[in-house]
Structure formats: C-alpha cells, structure tokens
Amino acid sequence: MAQIICRDLTLGYDNEVILTGLDFRVDEGDYLCIVGENGSGKSTLMKTILGLTPPLSGSIEWGEGLSAHAIGYLPQQTLVQRDFPASVREIVLSGCQNRPGFRAFYKPEDRQKAERNMERMGIADLSKRCYRDLSGGQQQRVLLARALCSAEKVLLLDEPVTGLDPKITQEMYELIRSLNEEGITIIMISHDVDEAVRYASHILHIGKHVFFGPRDEYIRSDVGKYFLMQEGGGEE
C-alpha cells in the first residue's frame, strides 16, 4: 500500500530551483535510502515531504490513514542554542507529543516509551543531564530517541549516523533494520552508499542523474555503478 506518492515534484527555495521532475513512491514497509552528492537537495526533499518547505510545484500525496501524527523525524542539524536548558528526558519525551487529539500531559505509557528508547540508544544514564553539556554524538542519540518516540508508521532520518562512533553506528543500522522489520517504513538520507545499499529495499539517487527503483536495479544501473565505485573507493 502506498504511503507517500510524489508526482512531478520541483524542489527549491523561493525562486531558486534545485531539482525538477521528481517522481517516486514509498510503500508501507519500504526501506528507502536517499543518496546523492552534497547540496543535491536531499535534506530539502525530506523537508518538503514533511511539509516544512513548500514544493515549488508538483504534489505529495499521503496514503490513507497516514498523517504527520505517525511520523518520526531526525533533522540533519537541529539549531538549538548552546545555552538551552533542557534535560535529555524532557527532549526525548517531547517526541511522544504527536498523538492525535489534545492531551495536556504525558501518560505513563509515554514515559515508558521514552525510557525504552533512551535505553535503546544507550543514553538511559544521561537522562537527567542537560542536553547542551553532551557531546555531539550523544546529542545525536538523544534526537534519535526522540524520533523513535514519535515514529509510529514512518521514520525519516537525515544522516542519522553522523558523529556516531563505529560501534554505535553499526548498532544504529541494526536498530533501523529491526524497526523496519517491525513494519515501520524507513526513509533515510545517507552518505554511506555501501551501507545504504546493504540495508535498503529502494534507492532514490538525486543530483545530475536521478534514479529511483529497487536496490538491485540500482546496483546494476550506470548511475549506481559509477556512484558506488566512486564513493566506495573513497572510503575504507
């Protein structure tokens, strides 16, 4: 069942066009990886899907029963001021707020969920610490835990492993895969094409050449071959 269908999408800011004629769809349970060079518009695409940046033209259709209330999102950068007073627990809990309908306070199950996701990300012992006193990698994990709290059906991740050490990075990929196996749709932007190709079910490559299709086709395609060789060669 289709969850997100993008038709003839043109991305950009104000009158500056970044990408035109983008067509793709995401079905329930897909694991879509978005790859492309720096500045090719990956983050912009994700923000457009989320409704944070209006598309210049084209349409984004959400499948039945799917709304922003079932979405988890990890931004590439969260511009939080350095002096923001907020504890890790407060931030993770705020991911539980997206349930439909108005509730003023958190329920016990929200707290359990936050607790569980903090454990998953290995930050349970930091829960009372102030966000601004954490290292970059720790902050990333806090925001991931928040995204996991709100991801009911779809999880959008913009370069989730930036700043994480190799061990946590591997755990992260495993975690994302297990979430996907539980039925959560994953849309992830990644610079690590090898990993992307290993886990994803579909690839969307944007830039000068655009490719959208299943992973296997991507590996066989010219764009894919070229990009994989180039990127793969650059990394150890």
Place this chain on the structure above:
Amino acid sequence: MSEMLGKLAYYMEFPFVRYALIVGVLIALCSSLFGATLVLKRFSFIGDGLAHVAFGAMAIAAVLNFTNEMVVILPITVVCAILLLRTGQNTIIKGDAAIAMISVGALAFGYLIMNLFSTSSNLTGDVCSTLFGSTSILTLTTKEVWLSVILSVVVVIFFIVYYNRIFSLTFDENFAKATGMKVELYNLLTAIVIAVIIVLAMNLVGSLLISALVIFPALSAMRIFRSFKSVILFSAGISVVCALVGMLISILAGTPVGSTIVAVDVAAFLICYFIGRARN
C-alpha cells in the same frame, strides 16, 4: 526594625496597598512564565516592543476620550503581538528589526498624539507615569483588581495546559511541525497571551521596564538550572519574590514601584550569576 514593621502594618490597612501587592505578585508570576521561551527564541525585546505599542494605543484612547482604555489597548497590542511573533518565512522584515521599528515608532507617535491633543495640564507627569508606571498600581479600582486576577488565572492555566507544547515549540519548532503539531495555532495563542500579560504589566512597572520583568527571572534561572521545568519553576518563584520585596521596599522607602522591582530583579540576577559561576 519594629518601626519598619509598624509602618508596614500601617500601610497594609489601606485596601489599595493590599490590592497593589496582590496584583503585583500575579503580574510578576505571569510575566515570568513566558520569559524563558521568549529569551530562548531570541524575542527578548518583544516585551518592550509591545509595551510601546500599548503606550501608543493608550495615547489614542486618551485622546478619543474612552472611559475604558482597555477596549482600545488590548486589541491593538494583540494584533501587533501576532504580527511580531509570526515566525513565517514570508515576513518581510526579520524579527529584531521589526520589533525595533514598531517599538520606537509607536513610542514616538504615542507621545506626539498626547502632545498635540491632550487636555491634561500635567502632560509630562502623565507620560512619565505611563512610561515608568509610577503610581497606577496604587490607584487600581476593585474592578481592575478582579480583571487582573481573572486574566492572571487564565494565563497560568493556559501555561500549565500547554506547557509540553510550549517546550516543544521552544526547543525545536521544525520537529514539532513535522510531527503534526499545529505550530501556527500555538504561536498565535502564545502571542495573544503575551500581549495580555504586557498590557497587565504596564500597570505595575510601566512601558519602559516591562522587558525586565519578563526576561530577568528567566535569565537568572538559566544561570543555575539545566532543565526546562526547573528553569520555569525557579523563574516564577524568583519573580514573585522580587516583586514582593521590591514593592515592600518602595512602600517603606518611598521609591518608585516599577524601578524598585526591576532593581531587585537585577540584584537577584547578579546573585544567580555568581552562584552559577561558582558551580562550574
């Protein structure tokens, strides 16, 4: 000491002094609640901007001879708050510049209107007391006291009910929006509530000093505390204490109410600053 207490007890017999204390404490409480959010969203000067708008509106109301000035002041201030706090991409003039423009513009026009049309014999005194709030807190009628009490209760309830949303909006508006929160609606509500607080607070400290009432408690709390909840609770507490202490000093020493409260707030900030330094 006993002489001071005696003097205090003597003043307490007057209902208008008791009213002033009650209303002062409530206003201090309300204005501190949104302080952290405004400071963190880089809107520290919104208090000033709106207060000057309210001053301009008050001048218009006075010239038009409205008996109930609130009818004019509140709507105008609310509209300006909505315009200023609208954090869309479509705003032509960005945040701080817009606030500065509206703020000084309203101040200039307010004074101009008062000067041209006022029938009062003591214009300078009038202007001074609206700017620095010298006596209006002591001349509250019972009706105004009740109005302040009701509005304060509404503000506090609003804050408690929307506390979690306010946190999300302050911390990461994009995430809140992406995950389905009606960000525009909550921004609008917040703007309205802030305008109400500013109009209330004008009675206590006057237009020029309102920002102090809004931001000092939050800044003090942020020196010491590191979670949002503790910052909010502490700033509410310290704001109430400072307002109370300031008003008592001003009664005993005969100093102007508004500036005394702000002076106490500044002192509290300095103490918190050094406590914060010592902790790290």
